[in-house]
Amino acid sequence: xxxxxxxxxxxxxxxxxxxxxxxxxxxxxxxxxxxxxxxxxxxxxxxxxxxxxxxxxxxxxxxxxxxxxxxxxxxxxxxxxxxxxxxxxxxxxxxxxxxxxxxxxxxxxxxxxxxxxxxxxxxxxxxxxxxxxxxxxxxxxxxxxxxxxxxxxxxxxxxxxxxxxxxxxxxxxxxxxxxxxxxxxxxxxxxxxxxxxxxxxxxxxxxxxxxxxxxxxxxxxxxxxxxxxxxxxxxxxxxxxxxxxxxxxxxxxxxxxxxxxxxxxxxxxxxxxxxxxxxxxxxxxxxxxxxxxxxxxxxxxxxxxxxxxxxxxxxxxxxxxxxxxxxxxxxxxxxxxxxxxxxxxxxxxxxxxxxxxxxxxxxxxxxxxxxxxxxxxxxxxxxxxxxxxxxxxxxxxxxxxxxxxxxxxxxxxxxxxxxxxxxxxxxxxxxxxxxxxxxxxxxxxxxxxxxxxxxxxxxxxxxxxxxxxxxxxxxxx
Ligand SMILES: Cc1cc2nc3c(=O)[nH]c(=O)nc-3n(C[C@H](O)[C@H](O)[C@H](O)COP(=O)(O)OP(=O)(O)OC[C@H]3O[C@@H](n4cnc5c(N)ncnc54)[C@H](O)[C@@H]3O)c2cc1C
Numbered sequence: 001x002x003x004x005x006x007x008x009x010x011x012x013x014x015x016x017x018x019x020x021x022x023x024x025x026x027x028x029x030x031x032x033x034x035x036x037x038x039x040x041x042x043x044x045x046x047x048x049x050x051x052x053x054x055x056x057x058x059x060x061x062x063x064x065x066x067x068x069x070x071x072x073x074x075x076x077x078x079x080x081x082x083x084x085x086x087x088x089x090x091x092x093x094x095x096x097x098x099x100x101x102x103x104x105x106x107x108x109x110x111x112x113x114x115x116x117x118x119x120x121x122x123x124x125x126x127x128x129x130x131x132x133x134x135x136x137x138x139x140x141x142x143x144x145x146x147x148x149x150x151x152x153x154x155x156x157x158x159x160x161x162x163x164x165x166x167x168x169x170x171x172x173x174x175x176x177x178x179x180x181x182x183x184x185x186x187x188x189x190x191x192x193x194x195x196x197x198x199x200x201x202x203x204x205x206x207x208x209x210x211x212x213x214x215x216x217x218x219x220x221x222x223x224x225x226x227x228x229x230x231x232x233x234x235x236x237x238x239x240x241x242x243x244x245x246x247x248x249x250x251x252x253x254x255x256x257x258x259x260x261x262x263x264x265x266x267x268x269x270x271x272x273x274x275x276x277x278x279x280x281x282x283x284x285x286x287x288x289x290x291x292x293x294x295x296x297x298x299x300x301x302x303x304x305x306x307x308x309x310x311x312x313x314x315x316x317x318x319x320x321x322x323x324x325x326x327x328x329x330x331x332x333x334x335x336x337x338x339x340x341x342x343x344x345x346x347x348x349x350x351x352x353x354x355x356x357x358x359x360x361x362x363x364x365x366x367x368x369x370x371x372x373x374x375x376x377x378x379x380x381x382x383x384x385x386x387x388x389x390x391x392x393x394x395x396x397x398x399x400x401x402x403x404x405x406x407x408x409x410x411x412x413x414x415x416x417x418x419x420x421x422x423x424x425x426x427x428x429x430x431x432x433x434x435x436x437x438x439x440x441x442x443x444x445x446x447x448x449x450x451x452x453x454x455x456x457x458x459x460x461x462x463x464x465x466x467x468x469x470x471x472x473x474x475x476x477x
Contacts, residue, residue: 015147015148016135016148016149016150017043017122017147017148017149017150018149018150018151019041019042019043019122019149019150019151019152020040020041020042020151020152020153021033021037021040021041021042021043021151021152021153021154021155021347022042022043022044022045022136022149022151022153022154022155023042023043023044023045023154023155023157024045024128024136024154024155024156024157024158024292025045025046025052025156025157025158025159025324025326026044026046026050026051026052026110026111026114027051027052027053027054027055027157027159027324027325027336028052028054028157028323028324028333028336028337028339028340029044029052029155029157029158029323029324029340030044030050030051030052030110030114030157031337031340031341031344032155032157032340032343032344032347033118033121034344036348037120037347037348038120039120040120041120041122042118042120042121042122043121043122043123043124043149043151044114044121044122044123044124045123045124045125045126045128045136045138046123046124046125047125047126047127047128049107050107050108050110050111050114051106051107051110051111052159053159053160053325054333054336055103055106055107055110056103056107057178057179057182058178058333059333060103061099061100061103061182062178062182062199062202062203062206062366063366064099064102064103065095065099065182065206066202066205066206066366066367068090068095068099068206069205069206069207069209069210069368070209070368072087072090072209072210073205073209073368075087080405081405087211089211090187090210090211092184092186092187092210093185093186095210096182096183096184099182100182100183111123124138124140124147124149125140125141126138126139126140126141126143126146126147127139127291128158128292129146129291129292129293129296130292130293130294130295130296130297130299131148131293131296132296132297133296133297133298133317134150134151134152134154134297134317134319134320135148135149135150135296135297136148136149136150136151136154137149152319153319153320153321153347154297154319154320154321155320155321155322155323155343155347156289156292156294156299156307156315156320156321156322156323156326156327157322157323157324157326157336157340158287158288158289158291158292158326159287159288159324159325159326160285160286160287160288160325160326160331161285161286161288162177162178162179162281162282162283162284162285162286163281163283163284163285163286164281165194165251165281165283167194167251167252167253167254167263168252168253168254169253169254169255170254170279170281173254173255173256173261173279174279175194175254175278175279175280175281176278176279176280176281177280177281177282178199178203178282181203181278181280184278187207187210187211187212188207188212188276188277188278189212189213189277190212190213190214190215190275190276190277190278191207191212191213191214191215191276191277191278191279191280192215192216192217192261192263192274192275192276192278192279192280193207193214193215193216193217193280193282194217194251194263194279194280194281194282194283195216195217195218195280195281195282195283195284196216196218196219196220196222196223196224196225197224197226197282197283197284198224198363198365198366198367199282200216200218200223200280200282200283201216201223201224201235201239201365201367202365202366202367203280203282204216204239204243204367205366205367205368208242208243209368213244213276214242214243214244215243215244215245215246215274215275215276216239216243216244216245216246217246217249217251217263217265217274218245218246218247218248218249219248219249219250220247220248221247221248222236222247223235223236223239223245223247224236224365224371227365227371227373227377227426228373228377228378228379228412228424228426229377229378229379230378230392230410230412230426231371231373231412231426231427231428234408234410234428235367235369235371235428238368238369238408239367242368244274246265246267246272246274248267248268249265249266249267249272250265250266250267251263251264251265252264252265252266254279259277260275260276260277261275261276261277261278261279262274262275263275263276263279285325285331286305287301287304287305287306287307287325287326287327288325288326289301289305289306289307289322289326289327290305294307294315297317297320298316298317299315299316299317299320299322300315300316306326306327306328306329307322307326307327308327309321309322309323309327311355311356312342312346312353312354312355312356313327313339313342313343313346313356314346315327321343321346321347323336323339323340323342323343324336324339324340327339329358330358330361330363332361332363334362335358335361338356338357339356342354342355342356359443359444360374360375360440360443360444361374362374362436362437362440364432364433364436365432365433366433369408369409369428369429369430369432370428370429370430370431370432370433371426371427371428371432371433372425372426372427372432372433372434372435372436372437373424373425373426373427373436374424374425374436374439374440374443375414375422375423375424375425375439375443376388376414376423376424377414377424377426378390378412378414378424380424381414381423381424386416386423387416387417387418388414388415388416388417388423389414389415389417389474389475389476390412390413390414390415390474391412391413391415391470391471391473391474391475392410392411392412392413392470392473393410393411393466393467393469393470393473394409394410395408395409395410395429395430395463395466396409397469398461398463398465398466398469399460399461399465400461400462400463400465400466401463401466403461404430406429406430408428408429409427409428409429409430409432410427410428410429411425411426411427411429411435411466411467411470412425412426412427412470413425413439413449413467413470413471413474414426415449415474415476417474417475417476417477418476418477419448420448420449420450420476421443421446421448421449422439422442422443422449422452425439425443425467427466429466430463431463435463435464435466435467438452438464438467439467449471449474449476450476452471453468453471453472
């Protein structure tokens with residue numbers, strides 16, 4: 001195939017190029033245009049690094065750091081098995097460069113493939129912004145004016161960005177986010193992590209395992225508060241033994257004194273100050289729809305800034321779709337990928353469109369311990385007024401749990417006693433994001449509890465026996 005086109009900056013105003021399709025964002029959006037679009041004139045616009053959040057500053061590098069952190073943390077837990085191990089240290093620059101030495105070439109290769117490999121695709125490297133109905137300008141660094149492009153169809157896959165915490169002095173003091181914390185020149189001695197969701201707790205695990213003193217500041221009374229209450233409570237209890245966890249704490253002001261970051265907190269216990277060498281902000285992510293001025297093309301947004309889409313991922317404007325973090329209830333890569341496949345199908349088959357399936361969206365938390373979750377929490381079931389039963393099974397009471405000497409992990413199932421269908425499952429403990437896949441499969445294909453428990457073999461004495469036992473404990477009608 002002939003080479004694609006990297007659009008050079010135009011030096012004159014007034015040129016408007018029209019495309020069949022414009023895709024904004026090269027995270028999950030980049031997977032849409034394949035050989036089936038060979039006859040389409042396509043533009044792809046990207047303002048940052050090719051590949052988006054997951055590849056460059058999200059799921060993939062974090063999990064590569066998490067695995068390394070798990071290895072670094074192993075000696076600390078080995079003695080209770082009668083194995084004396086010692087951690088002599090971690091070589092941060094080597095770890096960092098190994099990880100990004102793999103990732104950066106993948107991002108560069110993805111860009112090269114688009115720029116050089118697709119004759120029908122024009123790549124615009126700049127920030128897109130709608131200026132009118134189906135009309136976009138792209139500000140290209142180095143160009144005196146933006147370029148204007150129009151299209152019959154648009155896919156908005158522009159993702160989200162870290163929220164800047166509302167703390168006085170934070171801009172002056174400076175702070176890290178997921179976009180730069182993994183590329184630090186050297187490990188700090190002390191890190192303040194602001195936030196209590198999965199990004200905050202994963203980084204807390206990574207850096208504390210590497211020997212950094214971590215202080216975690218949470219607005220809520222529990223960490224990971226979106227999880228099932230029992231899971232969140234257990235996680236908070238374990239985390240509080242490893243990190244300096246400040247719950248119910250509102251960060252109000254930050255200053256730097258003699259090189260030390262001092263974060264002032266308002267808490268029910270009174271005013272407190274925590275100190276660190278760096279501050280990592282991980283308080284959530286905001287959709288990038290605002291930076292795109294999507295209203296200029298008639299696309300509507302929710303109050304929280306997400307683009308409004310229907311089940312087919314269509315926005316309020318005919319011919320404009322949105323997917324992933326910019327529009328989704330779920331800021332998760334597997335959801336963004338699923339939605340991208342839906343948009344791809346609906347672009348190719350406008351006469352036979354399909355809906356996205358958001359029935360059973362799972363997630364994993366790769367902190368320590370790990371968490372895997374799908375479906376309703378017990379709180380959700382209660383608030384919806386559903387009739388439900390629960391069952392809990394500790395790792396400590398299955399054979400593989402004995403092998404691991406696990407004392408804190410468990411699986412909790414929520415089920416409908418009348419139909420025997422699982423409503424949700426929540427696991428905290430070793431390999432939880434892997435174990436939960438069995439339940440995702442059961443729920444997705446409507447497998448009832450009795451059939452799942454007794455309609456198949458369970459390898460003995462493997463970890464899935466955790467789920468087998470939990471299933472057998474559910475008191476169905
Ligand atoms: C630290 C961290 C860890 C994570 N770990 C996990 C995990 O383990 N599992 C999981 O499922 N999810 C995880 N996520 C979430 C996951 O990364 C996102 O849900 C996913 O990447 C969203 O994909 P997307 O295609 O919607 O957006 P993105 O991948 O963010 O892609 C959007 C692209 O659009 C570009 N863009 C934005 N605005 C413009 C504009 N105006 N003009 C041109 N280009 C623009 C951006 O530069 C970006 O490249 C993690 C996120 C973070 C931050």
